[in-house]
Amino acid sequence: MGGEATARRRDRVLHILKYYRPAFTGEGVFLERSSAVMQELAPGVEHELLVTHTPAPADPAEAAACSTLARVSYLSPRPLGSVALHGRLVWWMLRNLHRYRTVHVRTHADWYFLSYLLARLSGRRLVLSATLDDSLPVLVSRYRPGLRGLARRGFGLFQAYVGISPKLDTETRGMAPAGRCHLIPCGITAPPQPPAERARIRAAIGAAPEDPVLLFVGGLCERKDPLFLIEALPRLRARHPRLKLVLVGPAVEPDYADGLRETAARLGLAEAVVFAGEQRNPHPWFAAADMLVFASRLEGFGTVVPEGMAHGLPVVVRHLPGVNDSFVHEGRTGFLFQDEESFAAAALRLLDDAELRRRIGAAARDFAQANFGMRGIAARYLGVYGLADRMLGPPFVGLPETGLGCTASVLDARFHAPAPPPAGQPLLLTTVDAEESFDWGRPFSRDAVDVRAMAAQHLAHRVFERHGVVPVYLADWPVVSQDNGRAPLRELLRDGLCDVGTQLHPWVNPPFLEEVSAHASYVGNLPAALEYEKARRLTEAIGEAFGVTPRIYRTGRFGAGRRTADILKRLGYLVDSSVSVCWPPEGADWQRGRWTVSAQPHWIDRERTLLEVPASAGLVGRLAFRHGQRLAPLVFHPLAQRVAISAALSHLGLLERIRLSPEGMTIEEAKRLVRSMLAEGHRVFVVTYHSPSLAPGNTPYTRTAEDVRRFLDWLDEFYAFFREEVGGRPATWQEVRFGPQAVAARAPEPAEAG
Structure with a gap:
């Protein structure tokens, strides 16, 4: 699955519009919605947009309206005259055409046909849409009489013509070969509303x-x-x-x-x-x-x-x-x-x-659902693009429609905006990845679902009670679906000693349609419809098991993907914690690193309803502030680590990366990280660990009972340090998301009926 997905990613479709955001056009809205569904049907096909007439907005975030348009390019930051516009369009095509397989001209943008000719000479498939009053006869009629013959020939460069209504299609068929004409109405989406x-x-x-x-x-x-x-x-x-x-x-x-x-x-x-x-x-x-x-x-x-x-x-x-x-x-x-x-x-x-x-x-x-469902319309467009063979086949074709939006992204910084830091004391969240025990050194298996370690969580709660900590357990399917996993959590939840959120391990979370592999262990690498279905089932299972609706989420192995944020919005989540700063997930081919992502809480959607609260991590050392982001991908590359470059820089106090966890990090490293993050202005910290670490022999960090004792001592010392030296206090995700007023309403939200 991994190699296949990598190969298919090279297929790109360039869409061309005259007007786009901040200008409003119905065709722009339809492109956003249809690209979202095309991405679900053919994850290996990327969609990009070129805007010819709308000037580039001063705020680049204005163009970040659609998470499934991988790139939005504007020809110019200011209005252009006709000659300048067409010259710049040809120059843009000369530099970029090699990146695309298909060019879909959604509104006739090149009056002189030069960029269209370049596309054909480059072997690109050319598609033209008629969407308002722009069928071929109408377009030709807009040229002077002496030029209409040339215009006809120019429009003959296109290999496919799309009319979105019977009227437009009939008009175009009067001038173009019937075999190139396609009547494809605009698809619609109508996700059910609560x-x-x-x-x-x-x-x-x-x-x-x-x-x-x-x-x-x-x-x-x-x-x-x-x-x-x-x-x-x-x-x-x-x-x-x-x-x-x-x-x-x-x-x-x-x-x-x-x-x-x-x-x-x-x-x-x-x-x-x-x-x-x-x-x-x-x-x-x-x-x-x-x-x-x-x-x-x-x-x-x-x-x-x-x-x-x-x-x-x-x-x-x-x-x-x-x-x-x-x-x-x-x-x-x-x-x-x-x-x-x-x-x-x-x-x-x-x-x-x-x-x-x-x-x-x-x-x-x-009638509308039978004739205008977006999935069928998107599939027809992929066929017109010559990309029908890129669509997912069995067993994924049977997945229900998702109704996903396309307005958020965990990974794409275009959708990110800083969240205001909390006033007053620094806040510390404690998140526990509540999951099954499995051998981390062996291949992933759907049979590894032992959750008996959940019974050992009371050991940590002795420490939590001393420091006023109310952790959130991010529970995965084996924990939620087995009594050995959910019973200890039910007891803690009943007594107000914890909160419950969601963590998704795809290899043990139904439906089981994908082959188990390291690549597929990152849920963001799965087709969006499958990722959504797994998340939906787990969310509902948590509601049934604990009587609460989870509102905080983490992808297992920090494996967020292109549509993860859209999925979370669809399911009603308010906080995501799927980013591990400075720790690129191994084998996740959809991104190369999280070096530049802030560990500060930040919004990941334009409406500012979904907050990213990363697990705390960062670069520390004398080189970190000025050169860390540039050096880190080299220093912490697996090859550099094998030859001990990273260890040497860490020993010299020049550059090290630390995550806030008792797993694999010393207490002194954790303190260095917090002091460094405080100096950079951080006010929210997240400490995290895996639930199996509280039972000896389950993780590499606690092989013996003595290891568990040291693990608990680490937590005890860290909480004391955070309170006494830092002047901070334990908090919940609700306080970070909603502010101090959330303290009085910390009880989990009851699950919705049905």
């Missing part, structure tokens, strides 16, 4: 449970015509006075958006029209609504409509022939309108009849 989301959103907008809520999703601009909906609202509120209209989307045209607010105020609708702004995750808003209304005058497809249908909403939309009449079936999946009269009639018919809304919404959901 029941509480509907109530939360409705409470936030001031809607009672029985109040009707209409939803519009899209950019606030003249083409989308939300003004029509506002002006029609008084007619609907005459019969349903508590009705609300929610507008979800950015102000694409700020003056137009201001006019919407003025119109709402003039009509006495200021409380009835809710401007929710752009929502990176719009799915809860669909769950909170009773009906989707959409008045756009021009669409290539109108993705939001089938997306609303997939959430079980009846839809009332402006009729766009050849675009939406193929899925909005009158009276069955929704209603089409032409004017205010027909809009009001359809909307009132649904508002007056809850059973009709339910019936049409159910039919709409079934």
